[in-house]
Amino acid sequence: xxxxxxxxxxxxxxxxxxxxxxxxxxxxxxxxxxxxxxxxxxxxxxxxxxxxxxxxxxxxxxxxxxxxxxxxxxxxxxxxxxxxxxxxxxxxxxxxxxxxxxxxxxxxxxxxxxxxxxxxxxxxxxxxxxxxxxxxxxxxxxxxxxxxxxxxxxxxxxxxxxxxxxxxxxxxxxxxxxxxxxxxxxxxxxxxxxxxxxxxxxxxxxxxxxxxxxxxxxxxxxxxxxxxxxxxxxxxxxxxxxxxxxxxxxxxxxxxxxxxxxxxxxxxxxxxxxxxxxxxxxxxxxxxxxxxxxxxxxxxxxxxxxxxxxxxxxxxxxxxxxxxxxxxxxxxxxxxxxxxxxxxxxxxxxxxxxxxxxxxxxxxxxxxxxxxxxxxxxxxxxxxxxxxxxxxxxxxxxxxxxxxxxxxxxxxxxxxxxxxxxxxxxxxxxxxxxxxxxxxxxxxxxxxxxxxxxxxxxxxxxxxxxxxxxxxxxxxxxxxxxxxxxxxxxxxxxxxxxxxxxxxxxxxxxxxxxxxxx
Numbered sequence: 001x002x003x004x005x006x007x008x009x010x011x012x013x014x015x016x017x018x019x020x021x022x023x024x025x026x027x028x029x030x031x032x033x034x035x036x037x038x039x040x041x042x043x044x045x046x047x048x049x050x051x052x053x054x055x056x057x058x059x060x061x062x063x064x065x066x067x068x069x070x071x072x073x074x075x076x077x078x079x080x081x082x083x084x085x086x087x088x089x090x091x092x093x094x095x096x097x098x099x100x101x102x103x104x105x106x107x108x109x110x111x112x113x114x115x116x117x118x119x120x121x122x123x124x125x126x127x128x129x130x131x132x133x134x135x136x137x138x139x140x141x142x143x144x145x146x147x148x149x150x151x152x153x154x155x156x157x158x159x160x161x162x163x164x165x166x167x168x169x170x171x172x173x174x175x176x177x178x179x180x181x182x183x184x185x186x187x188x189x190x191x192x193x194x195x196x197x198x199x200x201x202x203x204x205x206x207x208x209x210x211x212x213x214x215x216x217x218x219x220x221x222x223x224x225x226x227x228x229x230x231x232x233x234x235x236x237x238x239x240x241x242x243x244x245x246x247x248x249x250x251x252x253x254x255x256x257x258x259x260x261x262x263x264x265x266x267x268x269x270x271x272x273x274x275x276x277x278x279x280x281x282x283x284x285x286x287x288x289x290x291x292x293x294x295x296x297x298x299x300x301x302x303x304x305x306x307x308x309x310x311x312x313x314x315x316x317x318x319x320x321x322x323x324x325x326x327x328x329x330x331x332x333x334x335x336x337x338x339x340x341x342x343x344x345x346x347x348x349x350x351x352x353x354x355x356x357x358x359x360x361x362x363x364x365x366x367x368x369x370x371x372x373x374x375x376x377x378x379x380x381x382x383x384x385x386x387x388x389x390x391x392x393x394x395x396x397x398x399x400x401x402x403x404x405x406x407x408x409x410x411x412x413x414x415x416x417x418x419x420x421x422x423x424x425x426x427x428x429x430x431x432x433x434x435x436x437x438x439x440x441x442x443x444x445x446x447x448x449x450x451x452x453x454x455x456x457x458x459x460x461x462x463x464x465x466x467x468x469x470x471x472x473x474x475x476x477x478x479x480x481x482x483x484x485x486x487x488x489x490x491x492x493x494x495x496x497x498x499x500x501x502x503x504x505x506x507x508x509x510x511x512x513x514x515x516x517x518x
Contacts, residue, residue: 066247068505071261071273073386074413075254077228078212081198082160085417087434090198092232092252098217100200101129101148101180102192106294108346108436110192114143114202114218115180124187124467129180135241137204139216143241145174150205152182152195164440165194168464186465189472193437220245230254257386265289271502277334278390280498289500293335296497297344297436302395302490303420303429307450310377311427317487319367320379320428321357323402324490329394335496341484344494347437348469349476353484364402376403381428382420385410391430391492421448430492439476442483451488455479 076088081098095103103113115129135143149172155163168188173181184191194200207216215223220242221234232252236245255261258276265273265283275283275291284291302324310316326338337345341353368377379399381392392408399406406428411419419425433441443460445452456479463475484491 067249067251068247068272069251069253069270071255071264071270072252073255073258073261073274075229075252076232077414079215079223079226079232080211081201082155082158082203082211085161085421092234093215093217094197094201095219096221096234096250097215097219097223098201098203099219100197101152101195101202102200104193104196108193110196113196113200114148118192125184127182127184127191129182131178131180132241133178135218136239137207137216137218138222138237138239139204139207140239141204141206141216143202143204143218144177145180146177147205148172148180148202149174151201151203152199154203155199160198162194162198164444165190165197166199187467188464189466189469190437190464221250224249258388265500268502271505273500275498275500276388277336277496277498278332280334283500286500287503289502292499292501294497294499295346296495297346297434298495299339299342299344299433300391300492300495301431301433302492303426303431303449304487304489305424305426305428305448305450306452306488307424308427310371310373310379313371314487315367315371316373316377318357319364319371319402320399320404321487321490322360322367323364323399323404324357324395324492325359325398326493327359328398329391330493332390332394333493333495335498336493337496339491339494341480341491342439342442342489343476343480344436347439348473349439349463349480351477351481353481356484357487357490361398361401364404368403373403376405378405378407379427381406381408381430382416382426383408383410383430384413384416386413387430387432424448424450432495439480442479442488449489451483451486453482453486453488456482 072088072091074086074088074091076084076086076092078084079089079093081089081093094100100113101115102118103111105111112132114131114135116132118127118129120127129148131143131145131148137143137147152166152169152172154160156166156169168184168186168191170183170185171181172183175181182191188194202218204216209216213226218241220237220240222237224233224235226232231254234250234252236248253264253270255264258279261270261273262275262279262282264270265275266286268288280291283289302320304311304317304320306312306317326340330336330338338354340356341351343350368374381395383392392406392410396406396408416429416431420429420431440460441447441449442451442453443457445457459475459479459482463472463479466472466475
């Protein structure tokens with residue numbers, strides 16, 4: 001609960017895999033390439049960072065002793081990335097401490113990870129990955145294909161986070177120390193994308209550490225210290241098998257709200273920080289920082305609890321959607337794009353669905369009357385407190401024009417996770433769904449939305465077994481249109497990412513090609 005993919009001329013997925021195998025891309029050392037709130041915003045503008053030497057394994061003296069301080073507004077309660085939900089773990093640990101079998105750039109393009117190349121059989125049912133030689137874990141243990149196979153198999157066996165994404169996998173085996181073979185039950189056009197996320201992370205089978213507070217990974221950084229919900233410090237991994245990190249450490253710090261983050265930029269206590277669009281004028285005048293605008297895959301979603309009244313009534317859901325003025329929301333936020341469906345314009349399956357529910361307060365009133373609420377309707381909105389008051393305030397006034405009285409309850413994030421996400425105790429909620437390509441949530445009736453449409457589930461299942469990108473996208477497009485027509489939720493907007501980066505910071509440097517790349 002962020003990235004424009006490369007344009008495809010619709011080759012088969014097998015052809016795409018072979019093309020990837022023929023290209024040796026540089027292995028980047030990144031800080032939070034998957035971060036949704038802070039770092040991916042920077043990464044989208046090329047601020048991925050760190051290696052500054054022309055010689056693999058070395059860094060310049062100037063960067064060698066630097067600490068980069070990164071502001072976050074969400075923070076993990078523990079470090080067990082296999083079992084614990086939340087984007088904060090992806091932001092801080094993936095590609096920094098733990099590495100996936102393959103990686104992806106900020107635009108969703110698949111790149112080498114621990115695997116330097118891969119091929120697919122003509123029927124797309126067998127994928128063979130060849131690992132970089134000399135890879136090792138931070139404790140000095142060699143990283144072999146057996147570790148890769150064990151790690152991926154454990155995701156399914158233990159039902160770790162996102163294990164459902166591996167439903168197509170029949171077996172994962174190591175045929176020698178540097179070769180992993182993944183056999184599928186049916187074609188899976190999202191396999192590589194999946195293996196670039198949590199399901200593809202590689203762990204040391206022999207490690208005995210407590211994953212909630214420590215980490216044994218293969219990435220360019222180690223976990224130096226961790227205080228749940230407060231701070232996380234990474235230090236350079238001296239045993240890293242690839243190109244060494246260009247800073248000695250990275251300090252992630254939690255800030256209570258967007259104003260606190262801006263104040264940290266103004267007093268110079270952070271190097272990288274995501275900035276609320278409404279607060280940009282305060283930062284743009286600071287001569288010590290550059291403001292970088294990037295893309296985000298975030299979908300700020302007004303979630304309906306489809307399991308409970310009155311949202312079991314289609315007319316009520318439609319009324320709420322017609323009552324919302326999306327253009328006004330984007331204007332108030334100060335940046336971003338309107339969004340009328342569950343897929344952003346950079347992901348497969350996007351289409352413009354703005355014509356389904358245009359802002360029309362009179363239509364909303366009519367639908368409410370038809371649903372038996374001619375005298376109005378009272379609804380409750382439960383939101384995480386760090387989202388502030390701008391959107392809830394707008395929704396309160398907009399819904400009031402349609403005869404809906406909205407009562408807003410703001411709770412801390414752990415409470416939101418328990419009450420809304422886990423116990424489904426809500427009518428309306430707002431959450432930023434930051435993960436790209438997350439349409440599977442709408443095909444999962446057990447998800448907190450409670451949306452259950454068999455046709456959507458069938459279309460999604462067909463999409464996940466498509467053998468071409470165009471077929472995959474077309475099926476998702478059909479499913480997404482049904483979800484939007486059903487008014488399963490309202491998608492408030494797709495934000496524009498603004499990141500303040502200290503001038504001269506190591507975050508402004510680009511990596512050099514790693515060994516074996518061209």
